[in-house]
Amino acid sequence: MTVASAPRTARRTVSPSVRLARLWGGVVTALTVLLAALWVFPVYWAAVTSIKPDEETIVTPPTFWPQTLDLSNYTYILQNSPLVRWYANSILTSLAITVLVLLLSLLCAYALSQIDFRGRQWLYWLVLVGFMLPFQASLIPLFILINNLGLVNNFAGLILPQLAAPIAVVIYKQFFDQIPHELGDAARIDGAGEWRVLFSIFLPLNWSITVALAIVTFIAAWNNFLWPFIVLNDPPKLTIPVGITQVQSAYGVAYAKTMATAMTAALPTMIAYLIFQRRVTEGVMATAGLKG
C-alpha cells in the first residue's frame, strides 16, 4: 500500500515518462499475478489429478483439465481406508486442543496480568524461558514419560503435551496488560470476583484475538505431524496427517487416489483459511511477536 504511493499526476498530462512508468507497472502487476498462479498451481494440479481416472494421470502431454470427470477416487479411498475414522480423530483432538489451550492460557495470563500475587514475576519469567525450549529436543524423555503414564496410543497422550505451549499465555498477557486497571477495579468495587471480571469484561474485550488464536491453534493442531507420529501407532487411532502417509504405499503409483486422499486431508484447513483469512493473518502476526 505504502510503497506504491507515487506522486499524483493530473490525468490529462500524460508525459512519455509517466506512460512508461504505467506500462512498467502493468508488466510488474501481470508478472505478480502470473507468479501467484504458478505458486498455487501444485494445489490445483493435485485437485485436478484427484478427479481424473488413473490412466489419464500418466498420459503425455498432460491434460490440464480432466477429459473424463472421475469421482470414484474419492469413493474408493473413503471405502478402502480408515479415512473417516482418522478424520474424526483429527477433528476431536484438534478441537480439544484448541479449547483447552485457549482456556488454560486465558486463566493463567489473566492471573499473571491482573492479580497481584507473590511469585508472579518469577512465574512469568518461567513462561518466557519455556517459550524458547524446543520440545523436539526432549522428544525421547517426553515419549518415555507418556509411555510410563500408559498414554501411548491414547488421545490424552496426544493432547496433553500440546497444551504446554506458552505462546498463547504470552499473547493473552500482552493483550490484558493493555486494558486499563480501572475497568476491572470498577467491577471489583461492585462486588464482582476475579472470575466474573475475567469472563464478563476481559474475555469479551479480547474476543477478536481469541477467535484469531483459536483458528491458528486449530490449524496447527490439525497439521501437527511429529508428535502424533511418535505417540500413535495403532492404525485406527491415527490422525489424518499421519494416517495418509500410511495408505499411499498401498496404492502404489495410483496418484489419482493419493491426490484424492491429500485433498481430503487438506480440506478443513484450506476452508478455514479461505473463510477466516483476516483472522488467520491476525493470529499469525500475534504468534510471531508482531501485533496484528
Next chain:
Amino acid sequence: MLDTASQGATLVSREKRGHLRRRWITALLMVAPFVIIYLVFLIFPTFRVLQLSLTNADLTGQGQYIGLGNYTRLLREPTFWTALLNTLYFILLTVIPNTIVGLVLALLVTRLKRLKGLVLACFFLPYVLPVSVVTNIWNWLLDSNFGIVNTLTGSSVAWFQDPVWAMPAVAFVTIWWTVGFNILLFIAGLQNISPEIYEAAALDGASGPRLFWSITWPNLWPVTSLVLLLQLIAQFKIFDQVYLLTAGGPFDRTLVLLLYSYREGFQQQHGGYASTIGVVLMVVILAASLLQSRVLNRGERA
C-alpha cells in the same frame, strides 16, 4: 507483602489480609492447570533429556550413568557430523532464500491495487496444508516418470532420490510451503513505514531502487532480522518433510540432526545416545533464541 502487617492489627487490616488471601487462592487456581501441564510436559522433559544424555538408557528410560560417554562417542561418530553438516546445508538452502523470496513477494503484493487479497491467498495457501499433503503433492509433481515437472522440462532426474538434488529439492518444497508466513510478516513491516517518509524522499527526487535501498530496506530491517531468526530456529528442527520425502536418503545425504536422533532413539532404542543429539539440538536452538530475543527487544525499544 502479605505478612508485613504491623502488630497492632485492626479489624480492617485483618479483613484486608483475608481479602489478599482469597486473591492469592484465586490466582493459584487460575495458574495451576497451565503451570502443572507446562512443568510436567515441557520443563521436566527438558531436564530429563540432560540427565538421559549421561546414561546408556533405552526407550524405557532405564540405563546406567556413563558420564560424558555419549558425548565423546558423538564427536567421533561420522554420522553425527554428516547430520550436522546436512542440517547446516539445509539451513543455507532455506533461511536466506526463503527470506529474500518472502520480501520480494511481499513487495510485489503490497503494490497491487486490485486482486491483492486473492494474490496473497495464492502465496499463503500452501502454509495451511499439513506437511504430508505437501509432500504427497510434490512427490507427484516431481515424480521422475509421470510428474508434470519432468514431463514439461524433459528432465529425467529422480529429484528426491538423487544424491545431488535431494536436499535442494527438499529445501525448495520447504520454501514453497512456508514462504507465506514470511510474506505476512514483511507486509506488516511495510505497512508500518509511514508514507510521509516516501513522500519526502520523492520530493527530493528519489525514485525506484533508491527509495528501496535508502528507505524500505533500513526501515524493514527489524522485521527482516526477525524473519531470519525465526527461520533459523525452525530449520534447525527440520524433520517432517525430510522424513516423508527422502527418509534421510539417498546414502544419508539428507540425514538431519532430528532425524538422526529419531533413528537412534526410536528405531535403534538408544534413548541415551538420542538424548545427547537432542541436547546438542537444544543448545543450538537456545543460542539462536537468545539472539532472537535480544534482536526483538532492541526492535521494541526503538
